[in-house]
Amino acid sequence: MSATLWSRCLEKLETELSEQQLNTWIRPLQARVENGTLKLLAPNEYVLDWVRKHLFERINQVLKQLQDVDAQEVMIEVGSHSFSAQQQQKIPVSNLMEADVEANLPKISNNLNPNFTFKNYVEGKSNQLARAASMQVSENIGLAYNPLFIYGGVGLGKTHLMHAIGNAMLDKKPNARIVYLHSEKFVGDMVRALQHNAINEFKRLYRSVDGLLIDDIQFFAGKERSQEEFFHTFNALLEGQQQVILTCDRFPKEINGLEERLKSRFGWGLTVAIEPPELETRVAILQSKAEQAGVSLPSEVAFFIAKRIRSNVRELEGAMRRVIANSHFTGHPITLDFAREALRDLLALHDKLVTIENIQKTVADYYKIRVADLLSTRRSRSVTRPRQIAMALAKELTNHSLPEIGDAFGGRDHTTALHACRKVNELREADIKVSEDYNNLQRILSS
Amino acid sequence: MQLPLAIEFPESATFDSFQAGSNRLLVELIKKTVSNSGELQLYIWSATGMGKTHLLQAACRAASEQGRKACYLPFSVMSQHSPQLLEGLETLDLITIDDLDQIVPVDGWQQAVFSLINRCRAGAVPIVFAARCNIGELSLNLADLRSRLAWGPLFEIKALSDLDKIKVLQARARQRSLELSNEVGQYLLSHYPRDMCQLCDLLDTLDKASLAAQRRLTIPFVKTVLESR
Numbered sequence: 001m002s003a004t005l006w007s008r009c010l011e012k013l014e015t016e017l018s019e020q021q022l023n024t025w026i027r028p029l030q031a032r033v034e035n036g037t038l039k040l041l042a043p044n045e046y047v048l049d050w051v052r053k054h055l056f057e058r059i060n061q062v063l064k065q066l067q068d069v070d071a072q073e074v075m076i077e078v079g080s081h082s083f084s085a086q087q088q089q090k091i092p093v094s095n096l097m098e099a100d101v102e103a104n105l106p107k108i109s110n111n112l113n114p115n116f117t118f119k120n121y122v123e124g125k126s127n128q129l130a131r132a133a134s135m136q137v138s139e140n141i142g143l144a145y146n147p148l149f150i151y152g153g154v155g156l157g158k159t160h161l162m163h164a165i166g167n168a169m170l171d172k173k174p175n176a177r178i179v180y181l182h183s184e185k186f187v188g189d190m191v192r193a194l195q196h197n198a199i200n201e202f203k204r205l206y207r208s209v210d211g212l213l214i215d216d217i218q219f220f221a222g223k224e225r226s227q228e229e230f231f232h233t234f235n236a237l238l239e240g241q242q243q244v245i246l247t248c249d250r251f252p253k254e255i256n257g258l259e260e261r262l263k264s265r266f267g268w269g270l271t272v273a274i275e276p277p278e279l280e281t282r283v284a285i286l287q288s289k290a291e292q293a294g295v296s297l298p299s300e301v302a303f304f305i306a307k308r309i310r311s312n313v314r315e316l317e318g319a320m321r322r323v324i325a326n327s328h329f330t331g332h333p334i335t336l337d338f339a340r341e342a343l344r345d346l347l348a349l350h351d352k353l354v355t356i357e358n359i360q361k362t363v364a365d366y367y368k369i370r371v372a373d374l375l376s377t378r379r380s381r382s383v384t385r386p387r388q389i390a391m392a393l394a395k396e397l398t399n400h401s402l403p404e405i406g407d408a409f410g411g412r413d414h415t416t417a418l419h420a421c422r423k424v425n426e427l428r429e430a431d432i433k434v435s436e437d438y439n440n441l442q443r444i445l446s447s
Numbered sequence: 448m449q450l451p452l453a454i455e456f457p458e459s460a461t462f463d464s465f466q467a468g469s470n471r472l473l474v475e476l477i478k479k480t481v482s483n484s485g486e487l488q489l490y491i492w493s494a495t496g497m498g499k500t501h502l503l504q505a506a507c508r509a510a511s512e513q514g515r516k517a518c519y520l521p522f523s524v525m526s527q528h529s530p531q532l533l534e535g536l537e538t539l540d541l542i543t544i545d546d547l548d549q550i551v552p553v554d555g556w557q558q559a560v561f562s563l564i565n566r567c568r569a570g571a572v573p574i575v576f577a578a579r580c581n582i583g584e585l586s587l588n589l590a591d592l593r594s595r596l597a598w599g600p601l602f603e604i605k606a607l608s609d610l611d612k613i614k615v616l617q618a619r620a621r622q623r624s625l626e627l628s629n630e631v632g633q634y635l636l637s638h639y640p641r642d643m644c645q646l647c648d649l650l651d652t653l654d655k656a657s658l659a660a661q662r663r664l665t666i667p668f669v670k671t672v673l674e675s676r
Binding site for chain 2: 023028030042044045046078079153154155182184311312325329345346435439
């Protein structure tokens with residue numbers, strides 16, 4: 001089998017297959033020759049199965065036509081040997097803990113990103129408590145607060161904090177077996193372990209760590225088998241005084257589809273919230289990120305961006321990167337006018353959105369009632385439900401606090417606003433009509 | 448031994464053949480992303496016919512020329528399959544995902560894209576998205592995905608000026624040894640739909656008619672051909 005032969009085979013396939021087939025099935029394949037055998041590497045089982053069923057025979061035929069080759073010389077499997085995969089192997093970040101091999105512990109990669117540290121985690125009122133608790137945990141692994149449960153909305157820095165804890169743990173105790181993973185990875189690994197009859201190895205692996213850091217555990221919702229497995233892992237780790245740190249987008253009790261016993265255990269240690277950052281913190285975050293990118297960001301520009309983009313840190317970062325990119329491209333220094341021009345489209349989009357008044361008007365239009373009804377004391381269902389939805393949208397799409405939201409809806413108490421948010425969350429899970437209305441309104445308001 | 452040649456992306460999809468007009472910054476950013484020296488994530492949106500697909504395929508083509516493995520996956524095709532299709536893609540060197548506006552809010556696609564972004568971030572694998580609308584207008588119910596899509600710079604492809612559109616048509620005509628005068632170009636723009644996809648289709652029709660009738664592209668000829676369609 002030679003490289004030229006494979007190239008000729010590809011040329012032939014290019015003439016036979018549609019552009020769509022090439023894009024979806026052939027281009028993601030990688031190929032290598034090993035001991036005279038052509039190995040095709042598919043990125044996943046799905047592509048593998050499809051190619052096997054629909055194209056593999058044809059590939060064999062083409063190869064045979066081109067040269068009298070035995071079909072057995074071609075094989076296909078899941079795998080890769082990409083440029084970045086090779087590069088990644090050279091990076092020591094994904095440490096395989098070689099020392100553990102000697103101690104007969106299962107090999108494990110910590111997956112920690114060394115760029116996320118406490119040093120570059122900007123502290124503000126919104127995350128003060130979470131940061132302090134995290135530092136405590138990193139200094140007293142398994143002893144301070146166990147589990148540490150960090151919750152907050154999307155893009156507010158939960159993952160950064162979690163990596164920072166892991167990195168600080170390793171600084172303190174370089175041989176510690178710390179593992180960071182997204183909840184989906186835990187689920188995926190477990191499913192694979194079940195498929196390959198290796199669930200005992202899976203258990204052993206995750207119970208052998210000094211610190212288990214699982215991100216976005218709301219994705220465990222509805223996955224009963226994974227919850228079961230996690231429950232036992234969790235108990236084993238806590239008993240062994242091994243640290244567990246979890247993040248979630250909501251308070252443990254509010255995660256629908258999660259077993260009660262897990263919810264209650266999550267509350268055994270310390271539960272801390274991260275709120276959306278206030279203006280000064282957003283400015284400090286921008287300046288910190290600019291510094292990391294080696295760019296000097298004048299404070300009036302940082303204030304300008306931070307005042308206009310309030311939803312989450314990712315969007316803030318995206319906007320800043322856009323300004324920096326424009327500046328690099330044009331060679332123009334970053335000034336207030338320059339930033340305003342660079343972000344013109346993005347801000348025009350934002351301007352269309354999300355004031356409480358705008359939400360009230362949009363919701364009232366949508367349900368064909370009057371804004372005055374939303375603000376009134378009327379408690380008929382035709383008014384209550386839209387009012388609750390409007391409050392929930394105000395909580396999600398603006399940075400107003402619950403007292404401010406309650407106040408804007410006819411001087412209601414913050415507990416009414418909180419109740420509305422919870423109620424709407426429940427209804428979105430249970431009632432498809434409410435869920436659709438909510439998504440429609442969200443879309444209208446965000447476009 | 449790694450094989451040097453992968454299947455190439457369409458020859459016509461190159462950065463050089465993209466008339467950038469006022470989108471030069473975007474093209475430069477994509478080029479940097481391709482060589483992994485720029486943004487890890489980009490989100491491009493525009494109406495149809497502005498060159499999103501062209502840019503994504505040009506990115507993949509450029510990546511393959513640099514020996515990097517790239518893939519172009521449009522949602523228009525992907526949504527007929529399982530979200531498992533996205534698994535393991537982070538082992539490639541560049542991922543481009545088109546038609547994101549066609550993402551379906553069921554069947555786990557949103558979670559699959561969300562998860563792909565996480566894996567790409569962790570492995571520093573660049574990913575470029577394109578859609579017909581901005582992120583706010585996508586039909587998403589996974590807030591985690593919405594916020595992750597805004598991680599990198601967002602770009603709206605700006606419409607080409609009339610002059611630039613005519614230049615694109617002329618370049619395309621030249622590839623077929625056809626001459627398209629400024630006047631005929633102007634005529635097409637003022638009498639027919641102005642998006643580039645449709646204009647290119649018109650040019651294809653004119654090309655065939657001109658070849659069949661052995662006529663040059665004059666306004667009366669163009670008028671006759673296009674009216675008789």
